[in-house]
Structure formats: structure tokens, C-alpha cells
Amino acid sequence: MRTYDCDVVVVGAGPGGSMAARYCAEGGLKTILLEKKAEVGAPLRCAEGVSKKWLEEVGIEPEPMWIRGDMKGAIIKSPQGTTFQLDESKAGSEVGYVLERHLFDKALARDAAKAGAQIMMRTSCTGIIREEGKIVGVKARSMGEEIEIRAKCVVAADGFESQVGRWAGIDTTLKLNDIDSCIQYRMVNIDCVPDYCEFVIGSVAPGGYIWIFPKGEGVANVGIGVMGRLCKGNGDAKYYLDKFIAEDPRLSKGQILEIMGGFVSTCPGLDCAVDDNIILVGDAARIIDPITGGGICHACRTGMYAGKVLTECAKTGDFSKQALMPYEKMWRDRMEDKLFRNWMAKEKLASLDDETIDELIKMIKDSDIGEVNVYNLLKVVKEKFPKVVEGFEDLI
Amino acid sequence: MKVDVNKCLHCGGCVGSCPQNAIFLNDFVLEFNDDCTKCGRCVKLCPVAALSME
Numbered sequence: 473m474r475t476y477d478c479d480v481v482v483v484g485a486g487p488g489g490s491m492a493a494r495y496c497a498e499g500g501l502k503t504i505l506l507e508k509k510a511e512v513g514a515p516l517r518c519a520e521g522v523s524k525k526w527l528e529e530v531g532i533e534p535e536p537m538w539i540r541g542d543m544k545g546a547i548i549k550s551p552q553g554t555t556f557q558l559d560e561s562k563a564g565s566e567v568g569y570v571l572e573r574h575l576f577d578k579a580l581a582r583d584a585a586k587a588g589a590q591i592m593m594r595t596s597c598t599g600i601i602r603e604e605g606k607i608v609g610v611k612a613r614s615m616g617e618e619i620e621i622r623a624k625c626v627v628a629a630d631g632f633e634s635q636v637g638r639w640a641g642i643d644t645t646l647k648l649n650d651i652d653s654c655i656q657y658r659m660v661n662i663d664c665v666p667d668y669c670e671f672v673i674g675s676v677a678p679g680g681y682i683w684i685f686p687k688g689e690g691v692a693n694v695g696i697g698v699m700g701r702l703c704k705g706n707g708d709a710k711y712y713l714d715k716f717i718a719e720d721p722r723l724s725k726g727q728i729l730e731i732m733g734g735f736v737s738t739c740p741g742l743d744c745a746v747d748d749n750i751i752l753v754g755d756a757a758r759i760i761d762p763i764t765g766g767g768i769c770h771a772c773r774t775g776m777y778a779g780k781v782l783t784e785c786a787k788t789g790d791f792s793k794q795a796l797m798p799y800e801k802m803w804r805d806r807m808e809d810k811l812f813r814n815w816m817a818k819e820k821l822a823s824l825d826d827e828t829i830d831e832l833i834k835m836i837k838d839s840d841i842g843e844v845n846v847y848n849l850l851k852v853v854k855e856k857f858p859k860v861v862e863g864f865e866d867l868i
Numbered sequence: 869m870k871v872d873v874n875k876c877l878h879c880g881g882c883v884g885s886c887p888q889n890a891i892f893l894n895d896f897v898l899e900f901n902d903d904c905t906k907c908g909r910c911v912k913l914c915p916v917a918a919l920s921m922e
Contacts, residue, residue, distance in 0.1 A: 509895075517879060596894070632884040633893065645887050648909070653881060655915040700885070700913050707875075707917030733879030733915045 474619045478502040478590075480782055481610055481623040483597045483636050485512045488754030488771030489629030490580035491530065495779020496627075497587035501786050504621055505581070505589050506612060508596035513577030517631075517734030518768070519656060519693050521669050521685045523568035526769040530776045538576035539569050540687050544667040550830040551674035556837045562844045570669070570685050570693075571768075580772075595619075597630065600639045600750075607640060607749035625791040626750045627778055629771070632735050634756040642747055644758060648700040649819070650739035652680045652765060655709040655731070656695030657717075662726035664692045674829045676716050678702040679822040680765075684723075694723060697736065697765055699822055709733075738762040738818055740811040745803070746796040751778045759803065762815040763846055770807065777802040809867060810847075816864035817850060824860070832857065869910065871898045875918035882910035882919060 478501075482493045485507035493505040509515075520540070527534060545559040545567055560567055585591055595614035600607055601622070609622040628636035634644040664670065670684040679699020686692045696713040703709075717723045737758040745757040753759075754771025761770065781799040785791050824832070835856050841848045850868045854861045861868055876898060883891045883898075890903035891910065911919045 515878075631880070633880045634884050635889055635892070638889045644884075646885065648912075651885055651913065653913045653915045655877070698915075703912050705908070705912040705914075705917070707915060709915035710917070731877060733877035733881055735879065735881035735884055735913070737884075 474617065476504060476619065476621045478504045478621065478623050479786060480504075480625050480627060481506065481621045482589075482627040482629055483610065484508075484629035484631055484756070485581050485584075485591065486577060486629060486631055486754065486771060487580055487768050488756070488775040489627065490577070490584045491772045491775025492627045492629060492751075492753055492778040492782075493584035493589040493591075494580070494587045495776050496782050497584060497589040499779060499783025499786065501783060503584075503589040504623070505584055505591045506595045506597055506610075506621070507581075507591065507593050510594050511574075512581045512593075513574035516573055516730070516732050518573050519683050519685050519695050519765075520571045520573050520687075521568065521683070522571060522766065522768050526773065530772040532580070532772065534569075535579055538572045538579055540572050541570040541667060543567050543570060543669055547665065547668050547670040548833060548836075549670065549672045550833045551672070551676050551826045552830045554830050554833045554837070556833050557668070558844045562842070567669075570687060597636055600626070600636070610636070624749065624789070625782055625785070625796075627782075628750060628752045628756045629754055629775065631755045632737065634752070634758070637750070637752045637756055640747060640750045642742070642744075642750070642752065644742060644752070644756070646700075646737050646739060646758065650737055650758075650762075651700035652697035652736045652738055653700060653703055653709045654680075654695060654697040654734050654736060654765075655713055656693055656734070657713070657728040658687075658691070658730035658732075659694045659723065659726040660691050660729055662690055662692055662694070663722040664690075672716070673821070674826045677712055678708075682713065682716055699738075702822075736760055736765040736767065738765065738815065740808065740815040741803070744800060745774075746793055746800055748793045749791050751782070751796055751799055753778050759807065759811070762811065762818045763821075764814075773806060774803050813850070813864060813867040814846060816867070817846070817861070820860050820862075828857075832860075869900050869904060869906065870920045870922045872918045872920070875916045877916060877918070879915070882914060885909055885913050
């Protein structure tokens, strides 16, 4: 069997994996990045909306080729049609770009390659290799050939599937409350507001929301997430999205060019995303904003943290759980409070009826908040509807 | 488990939701291994109802 040797093997060339590979390679580590598909960034499983501020934080320079649209704001709607429009001046850090994910992902993989990482396409990780109990690499199938990749540390960046971590003995199983089942259409010939990302909450999308993210010229990503606990096994996500589209005159004459599925976790992240000789990043570590379902920024941050910590570990040759704990501290210090707060807020939001949601949106509309973000919205809610934030008011 | 290959979008949602880690997505093919307990979670969650109990 063909065997490859390296310092770090990264499983999955999404944003988290490519960032981890880039920062490992920049740190001088011999890095191999595996991608099971035949193309980086495709097929798409994403709504493609991101905020902007974090890009600089992780060392990504915006490139015109992967920016489809620069958003002016966001629109939040209740099922009754009450609309709250957030403009750029007020939307602050929550507004951003609509991406061309297939090009964004390729740009990040290119940067990993530039830094010196070796990329193996159509190479699917099939298991973990252990020797005397210790993780020493992964088994993989590369263009049909069974291979072994020996490494001092494995970075699991295999996205929502999150199998690599589980093969390594880390429990990444989610509760039904913390899974959203999603489907999205790339629609054309529709009449959406350009430059505004639209979110519709309430019974149109049980426990989740419907999004319309414009891609210019009557094109948009129109999708839905439905909370797992509220799914009934009838293809709920598709059912609710089709119903919404049929009843919205802006969308009902549109045509669908692409259908994609994809799940997101809506928990505050794994209890611990490291173990001896393994780190989990991004979706694989269940580090996703539980309210928005946004994961790209979290994947890039955790990928970068993993690369930096592994570079340090390489200096002593110690990749034990203890040595990897700085990674755990880095992502928690940066994101844990917000993840936890939004997780609690998601649970409450899912329990509200349409009338209450409508009242909430009306109230937010009438209130004079400065910069609009989840935190400031929750502050207003805390004032007017203290019951909604019961149990996590201390975080607001 | 039965997969309707004409509906499946190969999104991998069932893979990541399976409490047994018993599902593997190999390109356009979903494979269930013997660890599957037929708990029905994947059936419940599939966005397009591509899965059913055999």
C-alpha cells in the first residue's frame, strides 16, 4: 500500500481545512490536504452570505472574483409581512458579502498550496490509523487506490458529516434541537430586493428561517432551514420552501436552476474539539452560529487557530491533547460567549408563535437602537419581552 | 434503509446526523453499514424525503 508521510494531514478542503493547511504550511509543517470531491467548492451546500469584518482577522484579502454582491443591509420579515429593514449605517458588522463560494473555496485552497501544502483531490478519508492506541494518521481512498497518510496530527475539517472526529472517538452527535435540515434553490427570474439579504422567520420555517440572498440580475439563493425536532419525515424543508415560494408573488414566477441540500448544527460547539493527535475545526467541531447558521467565518477562524497551535506544537514534537489545548482556549475566548447566547436565543425564538414574532419585529422597528446586531436586538427584547430571554439574560 | 436515488441531493445531512455514524456518502452513493439501528432519524430529517425504512 502506498504510504505518505507528513506532519499534519487535513481532511476536507472547505474553508476550515484550507485555512488550517495554509497556516500549518506557513509555519513550516509538511502538510497534506485531502478533498474527497473532484472539485474544491462544488457542489455548493451554502447560502453564501458572510459578514465582512472577520476576513482581515484571519488574513483573507477580499478578491473581486469571489464577491458576488456587496450588501447594503438586511430585511427581517414576519409571516404576517411586517418588515424591518436594516441599512448599512445601522447594520454594522452583521452586513457583508454574498459570495461565489466555489471561487472563494478555491482561492483559500490556492493560498494553502502557495504556502506549501500538498493537495490530494478525489481522496476520501475512510478511517483513522492507530498504533498502540495512538493516532498516527488516516486511511484514505485516492482515485480508487487505498492509501495511508501518516501524520503527527490529524485536522478533521470534514464539515457537517463530522465522521473523522467520531472515528477518532470524539462524540460529535447532535440533539434533534441542534440540527437544521436545509434546502436551497438557485432561482432566476425573480423580483427580490437587490443588495439586501432577506430573512423570514416564524411558522413558514418551523424553528429556522427562510432566506433570500440576492446574486444580482433577478438571481438569488432562496433557501430554508427547519429545526430537526420539528421535522416530520415528509421532506419538510422542501415542503415548506415550495409552499413559501408558491405564495410569494415575487418568487412564484421564478425558475430553479440548481437544488442543493445541506444541514447545519445549531449548538454552541463541541464540549472539547481536541484529543491526542487530532483537532476538529469548523462545522466538524459544530462551531456554527446557532441563530444564523453561518459557519464560514467560524471555520476560517478555527482553521487558522489550528494551524498556529500546530506550528507551536511542532517545535516540541508534542501533539498530545494537553499540548493542543491552546487551540481550545483560542476559539472559546473568541467565540464561546456569543455561540452560547445565540444558542439560547435560538431555542426561545423557536418557541414563539407568529403573533409574538410579529410584535417583536414591530417593536424592533419602532425602537431606536444604534448598530443593529443580534446582541443589540436581544437587548431591546430583554427590555420589552423579558420572558423571551429568560435563562440567559446575564449574557445580554 | 432505502434510498430513493432519484430524490437524494447527496447533501450528507443524514451522514452527519446519524447517531451511529453508520452512513457514508461516496460521491452520489449513500452506504449504510451494519451499525445502523434503523432509528429513523435520517428519514425524519431528509430535506427531500429520499430515505425510507426498508
